[in-house]
Amino acid sequence: MNNNENLACRVCGLIQCEEPWGEDGKIPNYAICACCGTEFGYEDYTKESVLIQRKKWLDAGGGWWELKDKPNNWNINEQLKNIPIDYK
Template structure:
């Protein structure tokens, strides 16, 4: 199964919120960083800007109850698609 990674924080998803061709966002929200797909990650610059603010806010999970006990921020950030780093 191919994974899709959040353009802002690198969280992995089983299904792309940007659709099968990576061009039709569902406008859902990343459960980790809180980015709204298609709004906060619509471009490289918007993704980087949102990430910078999220990291400045201590990389708090948007849905804190979903944060894994063994969460590794650096490992997750390494999953951000190269184009959006």
């Protein structure tokens, strides 16, 4: 797994400050993604749960959980490209 994949939210692709699933990709930190609101280790535990959570997020408009963290030049399509390949 490359560094971007280690740092990306499995649901929305937002690059995090710390690896949501640790350096080995196996131990979640249970933080909340500022973009989609996913709790790492809970709502993104399996590929199936990731796909369900992503659909719910996109169906709700793909908005930001923490609006204060949303970049001015945010592009949802560019961010979605960061999703780790195993969770697309």
